[in-house]
Amino acid sequence: MDNDQFRGKWQRRWVEGNVFAVDNFVDKPTYYVLDMFPYPSGNGLHVGHAVGYIGTDIVARKKRMDGFNVLHPMGWDAFGLPAEQYAIKTGVHPAEVTRINCQNFKRQLMLMGLSYDWGREVNTSDKKYYRWTQFLFLKLYERGLVYEKEESVWWCEALQTVLANEEVIDGRSERGDYPCIKKPLKQWMVKITEYAERLLADLDQLNWPESVKKMQREWIGRTEGVDLDLLVQEDAASSLTLFISEAETLYGINAVFLCPEHPYVKELCRVHDSDLSTRIADLQDPKVAVDGLSLQRHVRHPLTGAPLPIYIVNYLAFDGREQAIFSVPETDPKASSLCKHFGLPYISVLDEANMRACLKNSGVFSGLSRPEARGRIEAELIGNHGAVSRVRYRMRDWLFSRQRYWGEPFPLYRDCNGNVVAANHGELPIELPTVESFRPSADGTSPLQCAQDWVNCKDAADNPLYRVTDTMPGWAGSCWYFLRFMDPHNEAEPFSAASMEYWKQVDLYVGGAAHATMHLLYARFWHKVLFDVGLVNFDEPFKTLYNQGLVTADAFKDGTGRIVAVDEAEYRAGKYWLKNSDHELHVFNTKMSKSLLNVVVPDDIIREFGVDTFRIYMMFMGPLGQSKKWDVKGIKGCERFLNRVLSIFTDGLESGASCSEPAASDQHPLEMQWGKTLAKVDASFVTLNFNTAIAAFMEFMNQAEKHKAYFFERIGADFVKALFPFAPHVCSEIWERLGYRNIDYVQWPAARVRPVRATRIYINGKYMDDLVEGTGEELIDVDLARSKVFDALKGCAVTKVIYVPNQIVNFLGSYET
Incomplete structure (x- = not known):
């Protein structure tokens, strides 16, 4: 029986009847369920993308039946590097490529029967949208959160663009895996570090996966310690500021390591040692492993007075925390490796044989536990050596500018004296101009620089002004799109206070964990700024976050290592073979990727098995939050x-x-x-x-x-x-x-006959609540019980769960002190 015979009929009815359109201010309880909107790439959607979309659609449909006014919109995170690269290769304007890709994505989403309110569709590359991105950027600028500085940034020659630190992994671009180098360029920065403490503290109030909160905590990287100023012995007028968070290891330091961009190193290159620049450039080559070079200079150990050699090393970043560090080989594997390479001796100061982790070889502090020694050594440094208590963060300020075409233009000018002038709100949007080439220049400047008729303009008094030619990063438009969905056709403001009051936070936000330290962190920061300026009345955007799992698929190689497309493989006698041959294939399971020729698109599956079969199977493969292997045989x-x-x-x-x-x-x-x-x-x-x-x-x-x-x-x-x-x-x-x-x-059904036996919920043996909707299934009941006592379990590291069907769920664990 063809269970897909009804697809066309019902999808037409849903469109023609505008069934999923939702009005603001309806007298119903509200529920806002949102997918992380996609970048519309030329590859279209594969079945891995469909998992989250189908999951949220199921939730949205159920909530409507529960009597909620459900906001379930979709749009496009449309500015991005791939469209620009395609434009450079083909000359086709990024806007045209993006338009075609958005149409294809929308067609695929509608094919899956997803109940989006398409009347609220947004596109971040539409001037009607980025007008308000520019408006909100000016709010950041007006609060002094935007500044310009020369920054040693990651430059990717293959992509012809600057990349943020979080877009580079081990010296290679996250997109495309191309080599990157450090290059000094003047950049616009946003002071996200001013919000570091709030971003960290407010994680505790969020119903988010602990893994994501942990990633954000580690990325923010709050560390307490002391700053020490040490004079360079060979340059009496120069001093180095070093931060140390583990003062108890101070007797184990044997050198000082500086990053290549450290101001003292730059001064040496400028004044004392012209050859040093060449040697540093060689050191920064991405092909060079962890290495360093001696400056032939020293500082004195703050407690012993012993001379400590100064080295430049290539594994530190100029980020305010790691630009200058003490080498502690005992606790830093990279320092240990370098010290062996340099022939630098060091002493062990941690007595690992002692259960209390006492200090040794540390003068009067020997025999103390690490926490006690840390406090006493910090007190000694502050009291007698001029040290200052500090809290530092691993997170750097947000590198916000790109020397690219396809992005939001900055609403900023310079006057004849180089002073920055902000655009008036009435001038927005500052639109992208027409350019002859989308390629950045050889020196890294933006292709917008070539549009001189656009760059040169005048203010109201006829004074010359010059537009800033950088564009914003792709993350800018996604920092606030969830607010625009509340009021997408408002031409007077990005969203009205009334619509924001009505919908409030996103109740359920579903997307990949890969966005933990980029989109999710940037959106939280941007939202807190909007809270501070009074545009929103809640300071966290997403109440509950859920990460859907990856869908992996088999990929194939032949005997020569050549990747074989999925449709060229066939399963015979318990093995995979090249079709119509006796050549056995090597099979390996991995994420779906165009390069591995193992992408499965929903169009083909729906055509063969039907849309509802596809939806059911995508949910049946396994828990929504876990990785799952695609196997068409299971459908x-x-x-x-x-x-x-x-x-x-x-x-x-x-x-x-x-x-x-x-x-x-x-x-x-x-x-x-x-x-x-x-x-x-x-x-x-x-x-x-x-x-x-x-x-x-x-x-x-x-x-x-x-x-x-x-x-x-x-x-x-x-x-x-x-x-x-x-x-x-x-x-x-x-x-x-x-x-x-x-x-x-229609109203969601209720069982007429249902056994009700309360399951009692305990934490460490203490009664907390009853679970009356228990099912007798352990995995389900434990999850339900955990949700029921969510607040009480905050800060508790659960080590064991005792479960007796329809009787007890007891969470055992210890609370953080």
């Missing part, structure tokens, strides 16, 4: 399940039986089974582990087929309602054939 079972559902209702309709939901029979075995099934389905919306709901539906269908008449007459309508968010096309058709209308907003 057959989901296809059979939906065909069985269609068959049982077709039989019921042909028999002429009534499906009017009469009173339940407490004695009928199917009622109790349905109650258990619905409990598992309800529980899946708490944990978002929709695979358990699909499994429950399948198990119930086995029983329903033994009692077809009772099922059809007394449970069928509720079954269709419960399955609807997962398989909306099939269920919409069945619902209509049963004589009903508008299943999209």
Whole structure:
């Protein structure tokens, strides 16, 4: 039976009836469920992208049935490097490439039957949108959070662009894996570090995965310690400031390491040693492993007075925390390796054999524990050696400018004296000009510099002004798009106070964990600034964050190591072979990638198996938050399940039986089974582990087929309602054939017979609450219990969970002090 025969009919009805359009200020409780909107690449969507989109669609459909006014929008994070690179190669304008790609993405999303309100669609590269990105940037500028400085930045020759630190991994670009070098360029920076403490402290109030919060904490990198000023012995007028966070290791230092961009090193290059610049450049070559060179200069050890040699090393960044450090080989593996290379001796100061981790070889501090020694040594340094207590952060200020074309122009000018002049709000948007070439110049300046008719302009008094020719990073438009969705057609302001008050925070935000230290951190920072200037009345944008897991797929290599496309491989006799040959293939499982020729697109799967089969299988593969392996062989079972559902209702309709939901029979075995099934389905919306709901539906269908008449007459309508968010096309058709209308907003079913036995929830043996919606399934009940006592578990490192079905969930663990 073709369960996809209804796709065209229902998708047309949804569009023509504008079924998922939502109005502001409706007198209903609100729910805002949002996907991280995609960058519309030329490759289109693959099935890995579909996991999160289908998951949020299921939530949105269920919430509508629960009586909520649901905001579920979609748009495009459309500024980006790939479109510009394509433009450089082909001459096709990035706007045209982006338009075509957005159309393709939208077609694919609609093909999957996703219930977005397309009337709220936004595109960050649309001047109607980036007008307000520029407006909000000026709010940052007016608060003194934007400044310009010469910065040693990552430059990628292959991409012809500056990259932020977080876009470079081990000296190579995150996008494309190209080598990068450090290059001094004047850049616009945003003072995200001024918000470091708030960004760190406010993580505790968020219902986010601990793994993401941990990544942000480590990226922000709050460290307490002391600053020491040490005179350079050979240059009496020069001193170095060094920060130390583990003062107890001070007796184990044997050198001072400086990064190549340190101001003292630059001064040496300028005044004393012209050859030093060449040697430093060689040291910074990405091909060079961890290495360094001696400056033939020294400082004195702050406690012993012993001379400490100064080296330039190539593994430190000029970020205020690591520009100058003490070499402590005992605790720093890179320092240990370099010291062996340089032949620098050092002493051990940590007595690892002692259970208390005492100090040794540390003068009067020997024998003290590390915490006690740290406090006493810091007191000694502050009291007698001029040290100052400091809190430092690993996070640097946000490098906000790009020397590229395809991005938001800065709403800034320079006057004849080089002073920066901000654009008036009435001048916005500052639009991108037409240019002959999208390629940056050889010296790294933006292609906008060539549009001199655009660069040269005048103020109201006819004084000459010159536009800033850098553009904003791709992250700028995504810092606030969730607010524009609330009020997307407002031409007077980015969003109204009334719309923001109505929708408030995003209730559920779903996307990949890869965005933890970029988009999610930038959006939190930007939002806090908007809170401070009074544009929003809540200082965190996303109440609950959920990371969907990766979908991996098999990729293939032949005997020569050549990548073989998925459609060239066939499975025979328990192995994979090159089609129509006896050449065995090596198979390996990895993330879907165009370069590995293992991308599976939803279009093909939907065409072959049907849209609802595809949706059901994407959820059935495993928990939404875990990685899953794509295996097309597994989809057959989901296809059979939906065909069985269609068959049982077709039989019921042909028999002429009534499906009017009469009173339940407490004695009928199917009622109790349905109650258990619905409990598992309800529980899946708490944990978002929709695979358990699909499994429950399948198990119930086995029983329903033994009692077809009772099922059809007394449970069928509720079954269709419960399955609807997962398989909306099939269920919409069945619902209509049963004589009903508008299943999209019908009330969610409640079981008429349901065993209720409260499961008591404990933390370390202390009673906390009852779980009355328990299912008797351990994974589901533990997740439900965890959600129930979420606040009480904050700061508790759970080491064990004791579970007795329908009786006890006891979380055992220790709280952070």
